[in-house]
Amino acid sequence: MFQRSSDCLTSGGRHCWRTASRRPMSMDKDMPHDSLFATPQDAIARFSFDEKVAACFPDMISRSVPGYGQITAMVGVMARRYLPEQAHVYDLGCSHGAATLALCQQLEGRVPDITAVDLSPAMIAQARQHLETHLPVEAFERIRLIEGDICTLELKPSDMIIINFTLQFLPPEQRLLVISRLHHALKPGGILILSEKITCDDPEAERILYALHHDFKRANGYSDLEISQKRTALEDVMRTDTLSAHHARLAEAGFVRHFTWFQYLNFASLIAFKE
Ligand SMILES: C[S@@+](CC[C@H](N)C(=O)[O-])C[C@H]1O[C@@H](n2cnc3c(N)ncnc32)[C@H](O)[C@@H]1O
Numbered sequence: 001m002f003q004r005s006s007d008c009l010t011s012g013g014r015h016c017w018r019t020a021s022r023r024p025m026s027m028d029k030d031m032p033h034d035s036l037f038a039t040p041q042d043a044i045a046r047f048s049f050d051e052k053v054a055a056c057f058p059d060m061i062s063r064s065v066p067g068y069g070q071i072t073a074m075v076g077v078m079a080r081r082y083l084p085e086q087a088h089v090y091d092l093g094c095s096h097g098a099a100t101l102a103l104c105q106q107l108e109g110r111v112p113d114i115t116a117v118d119l120s121p122a123m124i125a126q127a128r129q130h131l132e133t134h135l136p137v138e139a140f141e142r143i144r145l146i147e148g149d150i151c152t153l154e155l156k157p158s159d160m161i162i163i164n165f166t167l168q169f170l171p172p173e174q175r176l177l178v179i180s181r182l183h184h185a186l187k188p189g190g191i192l193i194l195s196e197k198i199t200c201d202d203p204e205a206e207r208i209l210y211a212l213h214h215d216f217k218r219a220n221g222y223s224d225l226e227i228s229q230k231r232t233a234l235e236d237v238m239r240t241d242t243l244s245a246h247h248a249r250l251a252e253a254g255f256v257r258h259f260t261w262f263q264y265l266n267f268a269s270l271i272a273f274k275e
């Protein structure tokens with residue numbers, strides 16, 4: 001079941017915990033390694049999903065996000081359970097299209113229509129290449145890749161909407177509107193999968209999970225310099241919410257049943273059902 005990016009103890013599966021050395025023990029030689037923050041920078045630019053980030057993104061996210069591989073693979077498993085025939089799925093903030101790929105792999109033979117959206121042209125280019133390489137033509141033809149802003153995108157009726165690690169990059173004041181629009185776009189019985197980095201209500205738990213997340217990154221081969229420079233770059237770009245804020249927002253947007261199905265350190269995934 002968990003092929004490619006999730007069959008290992010770490011988040012993404014392509015790397016194993018380092019032992020003595022600071023390098024991950026195994027590295028897919030075809031996956032460009034993320035060393036964007038490895039050298040000291042005088043002025044650290046704001047993090048953006050540009051060509052450089054897009055080029056090494058699968059390595060970056062799998063070494064940075066605990067549970068990334070498991071969440072991604074499970075999206076496919078959930079699609080298999082919940083999607084009807086003739087379904088439409090959105091993958092919002094798709095980056096390389098990892099969730100889309102997982103879904104197609106699980107639904108082999110009955111791939112739904114999928115619209116994968118990302119604001120970054122570099123990510124859309126990578127998604128096209130990645131999906132074209134890993135999927136049979138019949139499956140790839142069912143995927144529409146759109147370069148666009150999910151805050152303003154017109155949405156069509158859908159059976160499943162995946163928004164993984166993307167809401168955290170939207171302006172906070174737009175998040176409720178976006179989630180409300182997703183609720184509106186879902187057909188009755190449709191599901192929303194929302195995955196995010198989270199902050200804790202309890203400051204002590206926050207401090208502990210924050211430290212453990214940095215330990216996780218170190219265990220995946222990132223140096224203290226890389227961790228600290230990336231953190232500075234992400235400041236004001238990625239603004240995380242608490243789990244309770246996510247659930248309150250889902251409720252306000254109209255979802256009646258929603259719960260957290262996965263949490264690994266300060267990263268979580270929620271599922272919400274359209275009545
Ligand atoms: C952390 S990545 C998402 C990872 C991806 N969902 C996955 O599972 O591999 C966040 C993505 O959201 C995209 N993004 C940020 N703001 C966006 C917006 N307003 N509309 C569409 N995409 C956006 C970024 O370009 C980036 O590719």
Ligand SMILES: O=C(O)C(=O)C[C@]1(C(=O)O)C=C[C@@H](O)C=C1
Pocket residue numbers: 060061064065165197230231234238
């Ligand atoms: O919190 C961090 O330190 C991260 O690196 C997280 C995170 C994310 O959650 O999207 C931030 C930027 C990159 O897209 C990959 C991972």
